[in-house]
Amino acid sequence: MSDRKLRLGAFIMATGHHIAAWRHPGSQIDSGVNIDHYIEVAKLAERGLFDQVFVADSPGVANRGDDESFSRYGRSSYFEPVTLWSALSAVTKHIGFVATASTTYEDPFLLARKFASLDHLSKGRAAWNVVTTGSDQVHGNFGLDAHPDPEVRYERAREFIDVAKGLWDSFEDDAFVRDPKSGVYLDPSKLHAVNHHGKHFKVSGPLNLERPPQGYPVIVQAGSSEPGRELAAATAEAIFTAWTSLAEAQAFYRDVKGRLAKYGRRPDQLLILPGISPVVGRTEAEAQAKWAELQGLIHPSVGLGALAPFWPGEDLRRWNLDAPPPYYPEKPAGSNSRHHVVIELARRERFTVRQLYEYLAGARGHWVVVGTPGKIADEIQSWFENEAADGFNVMPPVLPASLHDFVELVVPELQRRGLFRTAYEGTTLRENLGLDRPQNQFTLARQAKAA
Template sequence: MSQRKLRLGAFIMATGHHVAAWRHPGSQVDSGVNIDHYIEVAKTAERGLFDQVFVADTPGVGFHGDEEAFSRQGRVSYFEPVTLWAALSAVTRHIGFVATASTTYEDPFLLARKFASLDHLSKGRAAWNVVTTSADNVHGNFGLDRHPDPASRYEQAHEFIDVAKGLWDSFEDDAFQRDPVSGKYFDPAKLHALSHSGKYFKVAGPLNLERPPQGYPVIVQAGSSEPGRELAAASAEAIFTAWTSLAEAQAFYRDVKGRLAKYGRRPEQLLVLPGISPVIGRTQEEAEAKWAKLQSLIHPSVGLNTLHTFWPDEDLSTWDLDAPPPYIPEPPPGRNSRAHVVLELARRDRLTVRQLYEYLAGARGHWVVVGTPQTIADRMQEWFENGAADGFNVMPPVLPESLEEFVDLVIPELQRRGLFRTAYEGRTLRENLGLERPVNQFSVKGRKVA
């Protein structure tokens, strides 16, 4: 039996995950709209044999706080993910592309069509990060009077995914003969209209594009709330999550894997990929100096603004930066799981206001590891071998610099330990992730269901 290997994704946040990354000399300051930057990053990740690259997305400009802080944040202009990945698929051969798209603010037919197109264009390297959109400031972009509540958003998401899968199955795998001699292009008996009529969607189908090379693009889910875990157990093949301690990560891993059986699924059919933001130095002192340099670039107004979501009704400018927060609230109903992680961190480590925003500035509550390549590999190995992760979503603090350092310094250390591949195993993202290709719901072993 071959040894279990780490699965690695590169989570690409334009200039990098640190809130002040755009000010760092190792970043590309206009990266959000610079295709050459993304080409460089994708090729670096592929050189490092990453499984996939991932971009988050929200359908609007999201910001809470004053104009001073707003003017200093570098994440207001960036490409739409599927369009970006379609361009990058032409200049790469192996790496997969995870694009975020919302089940609350997208149309299922159009989404199914564009992700099927991306899977064909990339020859089987597309993945969909399913989100319900937690931000409550985008509904006006879609003619709505208010943002739907979490319960209805997740209920809608389950139906949306079922519709998308049904549309991807419109054509059976062997529907197209394309035989010039007989003149027969395809078999109409192997084309299926979905005819879906549900609580949220009414979609006739069929999709006007043959089945994607992977059957379905790989389905990813990001989030660790109760409804998020249930959605992942029902439908996702990878889940992105955020934890800051081994014990918390192990508990989450056991919980989400334990939910799969009721949906007729096996534990290996869902990959758990926590976020890790590595700050890498050839010595510990060098790594800590890099981290200190990044932290020094945070303007206090920007730092305080990272806390606004947890204290939305407070005037944070009056707080003493070097004292603990005056109080630590319980997250209100409907707040996403990240709030629970961050506020528990503040309680557990008794952080000052400055320490809390400095921690959030690095990776918004994800696990930040500052150290040598060996130290970072040690921590990853510990989580991987002790039931906390199947791999990691690597979140470079500064791009392109931090990803290049990870590929050049950490990847060889993981390979030396036998934890990571030395060559791509397959042609599609599913094959490289070790995931099965789904069977078309309208056929069984190539035979049409009556």
């Protein structure tokens, strides 16, 4: 286990992971559309030797609830991820960029192209977080009256990824000759049209962009539903997930790693990265005070707004905030699997409504660790060394303040313990993550034919 390296990503969405972060003095209040803020945060994450930065995404205005709750919700306007990362690629050197994009609502040619472009712009630092998109505010933006069913969305996702890989392989790695003397620029026999004709897509290719430096972007998957796990086992190289106890995380880790063999893959070809939202204090008391301050910024109408999707049709304002919910919702078909984990926890712990919304809104279903750098490093080490995680998706509650705390206080502690790098190992994200560069399918076919 000594050569296993801890992987760290930073979730740097807007004002921070905490729902009331925008009200906190340590956040940048307009950060969703403030490029100077993102430059500061990306450089900070790179100073902390993070593997990658990540933003979530959905092509629509997020669940609004009623106007009162929506008016207090700080995350309704933000940069499109691939354009944001393209900008940041020009002012950073090492850090990788995980862009979320939907296989249900994007087009495979245009998506393959923009990710290939980002990989070239960043010289091999692009990753694609593949999502099938489940939020209700999206389908109308694309002319649909409802989302396709989850099974259809996942089937489409699998085919979409195949098409994208075929397009990324359009030019073999040595297709470009570029000899000014002879006047030969490229070898046309090394350009291939994927000519895909499947159930969901018909795409000829080739892509008008040479093979990305990484072969293709690192493929990331998020979510822990059954079809999500299977898609990840088949296609993903990293998975973002949400667990609040070691035992749950271990069960997930075992389950997903166990699915890889049937796809001919090794366990080290898929990195499992649970979320952790660290609230760092120089003392335990300082950390607890920081957390209490943040939770106190959650307006009740925002808290109830975060609960509303679980109890559709219910007027939550009638409920006693200081008693448990009068009843618990059924697990809704096709909904965000991460959310359901929280409801199960609330039922088990008999949370009051306020406790539940504080837990849900404050952590958004992820693992919050409040404490000293040593305590946070202990938790990270425990999960890392006990088959619960290959690394973490660090979700600073307030940006840039909490990321600054993590970089200044927790990273050095992880380095002292020999868990985390003291310099970047490679130049591409794949090299830093220890992931292979995939071979070109057309080159392999040619070699197989010749053999």
